[in-house]
Amino acid sequence: MDLREEIIKLKEKLDVTVVAHFYQKDEVFELADIVGDSLELARRASQTDSEYIVFCGVGFMGQSVKIIAPEKRVLMPKVACCSMARMIDVAYFDENLAKLNSYGIKNEDILPITYINSSAEVKARVGQMGGLVCTSSNAFKIIEQGLKSGKKIFFVPDRCLGQNFAIKMGLKSCVLGDGTNPNDADIICYDGFCAVHQLFTPEDIDFYRAKYPDIIVAVHPECDIKVVAKADFIGSTSQLIQYIKSLPEDQKVVVGTEYNMVNRLREKNTYILSSTKPECPTMNETSLQDLYDTLKSIEDGKPTNEVFVSEDVVHWAKIALQRMFEIS
Ligand code: 13P
Ligand code: SF4
Secondary structure (H helix, E strand, O other): OOHHHHHHHHHHHOOEEEEEEOOOOHHHHOOOOEEEOHHHHHHHHHOOOOOEEEEEOOHHHHHHHHHHOOOOEEEOOOOOOOOOHHHOOHHHHHHHHHHHHHOOOOHHHEEEEEEOOOOHHHHHHHHHOOOEEEOOOOHHHHHHHHHOOOOEEEEEOEHHHHHHHHHHOOOOEEEOOOOOOHHHOOEEEOOEOOOOHHHOOHHHHHHHHHHOOOOEEEEOOOOOHHHHHHOOEEOOHHHHHHHHHOOOOOOOEEEEOOHHHHHOOOOOOEEEOOOOOOOOOOHHHOOHHHHHHHHHHHHOOOOOOEOOOOHHHHHHHHHHHHHHHHHO
């Protein structure tokens, strides 16, 4: 059986849209109807007419579609979870709020902003507190807007994203627990991170600059602040793709983000900013067989791996996501 052919046939037959993030394996990515960064996928997948969304990505991405469009049936060929999103749950969130309270910072003086790489429950908690969601492509705008509230921003879960945008905006930031008094910071970051983007180091950049003095360094904002400080371009996955594809063919570029995406960017003059292969293990779990099995389960009337989010969580998480969509 040619799995690829079978998947194409099933897609034609069923009321389904297949969605894939840029970090998916090539064979899965090529069969998607919609591809994009986290923001584009959440927006576009929820706006389709299809009854079923088959989401090739990680858990928070499928959940975001379900939250925005609860009437849709969202299935994930692999129930894979972003390890950064798992670094925070509601209990940790509340524990960290209590720490802030112990410094004399009251809840009513805190505006929480959660990176979209977080669970539906964390988004709901943030929504309940008047906060909102951001992604790597709109974080600047969202933080800028958030600051107008006059409150301190509590940024979860990615400390790197919070710190990188604070630096870009000329603001003071701290990571809760790093010894700094959070009263001295405009943006207080939770201590979460992406293990994949931590693989890139300033020394990797020095290596490439020494080897190719005219090379351009482009990285994702989940990279460490020391890496971002040395880079020429910082952007979400979509912004990186757009930028790199606009470069002259002979312009060398080295990229600090996930391997699958970088590997399909350009034929020549594109390098990966690491001596080890920076693959996101959970993004890589979804196989062609998983995609086929999920589509077949719809055809058989027994859909598998469906995403469910409880009504009260949907209510508040949707408010947090809608506040983001209103701004970006
Ligand atoms: P993007 O929103 O830039 O696609 O990022 C998602 C992600 O998980 C990067 O590691
Ligand atoms: Fe999560 Fe990092 Fe994988 Fe992105 S690359 S999905 S942040 S673990």
